[in-house]
Amino acid sequence: MATLLGGIEAGGTKFVCAIGHSPNSILLEERFPTDDPESTLRRSLDFFLRAQKKFGPLSSLGIGSFGPIDLDVSSLTYGSVTSTPKLRWAGTQVVQAFTELGVPIAFDTDTNAAALGELYYGKGRGLDTLLYITVGTGVGGGIVVNRKPIHGLGHPEIGHIPIIPRKDDSFQGLCPFHGTCLEGMAAGPAIQARWGVPATDLPPDHQAWDLEAEYIAQGLWSFILTISPQKVILGGGVMHQPQLFPLIRSHLRRLLSGYVDRAEILEDNEDYISFPELGNFAGITGALVMAEQILREPSVGQKES
Amino acid sequence: MATLLGGIEAGGTKFVCAIGHSPNSILLEERFPTDDPESTLRRSLDFFLRAQKKFGPLSSLGIGSFGPIDLDVSSLTYGSVTSTPKLRWAGTQVVQAFTELGVPIAFDTDTNAAALGELYYGKGRGLDTLLYITVGTGVGGGIVVNRKPIHGLGHPEIGHIPIIPRKDDSFQGLCPFHGTCLEGMAAGPAIQARWGVPATDLPPDHQAWDLEAEYIAQGLWSFILTISPQKVILGGGVMHQPQLFPLIRSHLRRLLSGYVDRAEILEDNEDYISFPELGNFAGITGALVMAEQILREPSVGQKES
Numbered sequence: 001m002a003t004l005l006g007g008i009e010a011g012g013t014k015f016v017c018a019i020g021h022s023p024n025s026i027l028l029e030e031r032f033p034t035d036d037p038e039s040t041l042r043r044s045l046d047f048f049l050r051a052q053k054k055f056g057p058l059s060s061l062g063i064g065s066f067g068p069i070d071l072d073v074s075s076l077t078y079g080s081v082t083s084t085p086k087l088r089w090a091g092t093q094v095v096q097a098f099t100e101l102g103v104p105i106a107f108d109t110d111t112n113a114a115a116l117g118e119l120y121y122g123k124g125r126g127l128d129t130l131l132y133i134t135v136g137t138g139v140g141g142g143i144v145v146n147r148k149p150i151h152g153l154g155h156p157e158i159g160h161i162p163i164i165p166r167k168d169d170s171f172q173g174l175c176p177f178h179g180t181c182l183e184g185m186a187a188g189p190a191i192q193a194r195w196g197v198p199a200t201d202l203p204p205d206h207q208a209w210d211l212e213a214e215y216i217a218q219g220l221w222s223f224i225l226t227i228s229p230q231k232v233i234l235g236g237g238v239m240h241q242p243q244l245f246p247l248i249r250s251h252l253r254r255l256l257s258g259y260v261d262r263a264e265i266l267e268d269n270e271d272y273i274s275f276p277e278l279g280n281f282a283g284i285t286g287a288l289v290m291a292e293q294i295l296r297e298p299s300v301g302q303k304e305s
Numbered sequence: 306m307a308t309l310l311g312g313i314e315a316g317g318t319k320f321v322c323a324i325g326h327s328p329n330s331i332l333l334e335e336r337f338p339t340d341d342p343e344s345t346l347r348r349s350l351d352f353f354l355r356a357q358k359k360f361g362p363l364s365s366l367g368i369g370s371f372g373p374i375d376l377d378v379s380s381l382t383y384g385s386v387t388s389t390p391k392l393r394w395a396g397t398q399v400v401q402a403f404t405e406l407g408v409p410i411a412f413d414t415d416t417n418a419a420a421l422g423e424l425y426y427g428k429g430r431g432l433d434t435l436l437y438i439t440v441g442t443g444v445g446g447g448i449v450v451n452r453k454p455i456h457g458l459g460h461p462e463i464g465h466i467p468i469i470p471r472k473d474d475s476f477q478g479l480c481p482f483h484g485t486c487l488e489g490m491a492a493g494p495a496i497q498a499r500w501g502v503p504a505t506d507l508p509p510d511h512q513a514w515d516l517e518a519e520y521i522a523q524g525l526w527s528f529i530l531t532i533s534p535q536k537v538i539l540g541g542g543v544m545h546q547p548q549l550f551p552l553i554r555s556h557l558r559r560l561l562s563g564y565v566d567r568a569e570i571l572e573d574n575e576d577y578i579s580f581p582e583l584g585n586f587a588g589i590t591g592a593l594v595m596a597e598q599i600l601r602e603p604s605v606g607q608k609e610s
Binding site: 083128145148150151153154158160162218223225226230256259262264 | 527
């Protein structure tokens with residue numbers, strides 16, 4: 001019987017459920033807005049129960065969830081969303097909502113899933129190490145090293161690293177924890193608060209974009225010197241502004257000052273820092289990759305019983 | 306015939322050569338100052354040639370080298386030191402100097418080696434993800450994820466991430482590339498230049514240590530949110546000041562502002578951020594771990610021919 005993979009991209013604003021025989025060939029997909037936990041998770045479960053009637057039994061499920069989430073398999077709250085500002089979701093047991101499917105479940109952040117998706121089926125094909133950043137209503141990131149997402153004490157939270165505000169920018173930042181961290185200074189809501197209009201209303205030659213590029217480049221300065229990714233993928237709503245990419249590369253070159261002696265950094269390399277190839281499908285593709293991986297390596301990301 | 310592992314910690318100021326049947330039981334060791342490349346590498350090679358006469362044939366060799374180094378196995382300069390400020394060493398082929406031993410050679414940074422040493426035989430025993438930082442004449446770091454050192458475009462260079470200077474600190478930093486990066490602001494020479502005396506001459510209650518702790522904590526803020534290490538090990542000459550550790554933990558708690566909701570961060574956890582258990586032996590132990598790993602997984606870090 002053919003393997004049937006299930007995937008969920010459990011985002012803060014939308015859920016995507018899908019099944020497929022492989023991560024890059026989806027048989028059935030459903031997208032719907034994220035509502036309260038009970039109805040959203042019920043709707044997701046119903047998708048898979050219906051799908052099984054039509055396509056046969058599911059083999060495994062991969063869930064890429066908005067966070068922060070608990071990935072510690074020895075924890076009582078493994079598989080749940082933890083201290084999210086989406087208060088209705090704080091403490092929600094996501095994995096548990098799908099145990100009645102009776103299949104192995106892999107659980108990770110939505111951004112680690114997107115990084116995996118791009119690594120296996122997008123711009124990271126053939127690579128080992130990839131950084132995926134999303135700049136939208138927040139700033140988040142996934143990191144894959146040796147073809148596996150990074151986990152440790154928890155998971156990456158790269159949106160909250162410190163930023164050095166530019167001298168001509170008196171904006172105090174929107175992050176309730178850190179004020180002027182990367183998310184507080186460069187996410188979509190920060191752009192809107194600083195300039196008084198939504199980011200999408202700003203013309204491509206507005207000074208907002210050079211400042212935005214500088215802050216993103218500051219983040220990359222730290223990330224590249226820490227994990228040395230083979231490629232950097234920048235997705236999310238804010239990155240739909242193509243003028244940002246050459247500006248980011250230019251600021252990054254200036255900030256690194258020649259210290260990283262590689263053509264990927266020293267030249268305006270469109271291949272090294274770029275938009276996701278999979279676009280809106282990076283997350284769900286990665287969730288299906290997680291489902292595939294847990295079949296091959298059951299110990300990865302699965303709760304021991 | 307028993308496996309005989311060889312290791313070299315090729316540091317910028319001293320070399321350590323050792324052999325052992327396992328990484329934590331060294332049979333023979335030699336330490337000597339780093340001089341010009343030819344004589345230093347010759348002395349190292351002679352150590353192994355002599356050791357083989359006494360203990361039998363070497364099985365493999367692990368080299369943890371100061372850097373930056375070229376780890377790209379497809380590169381013509383694989384196995385060499387690249388653009389180091391130690392000009393005599395720039396371009397030196399390190400791996401090539403040992404090929405006449407006729408054994409598999411693993412090559413990595415000295416700090417990745419030290420991180421591996423601590424992970425396998427020091428405070429990281431049983432963990433998967435570890436951050437090792439050395440604060441001495443420079444600031445460097447090694448990162449292990451899933452029990453393997455991070456490689457990508459290159460290797461970690463965490464000493465050069467940006468730092469936000471404290472308002473009462475007008476020091477301009479010593480880094481020729483970035484001025485006020487972590488190394489430029491917090492390495493031993495920066496402490497000496499800022500306060501006018503060597504760091505070791507400053508009393509434990511001098512204000513220098515609180516500032517030093519704040520800058521190290523700023524670095525940890527970024528590193529912890531990026532790779533989420535299960536433990537952080539801080540070694541190197543500057544870290545021989547035990548008063549630094551509680552100050553670093555306290556600044557880090559303040560800077561993260563409760564965002565990382567874990568006891569390891571929220572409490573004054575002596576286990577999470579601490580001095581290396583192996584002390585001066587972390588690097589050479591890690592080099593021997595690399596030698597052991599290349600016997601098990603010949604593809605890791607070995608030049609394809």
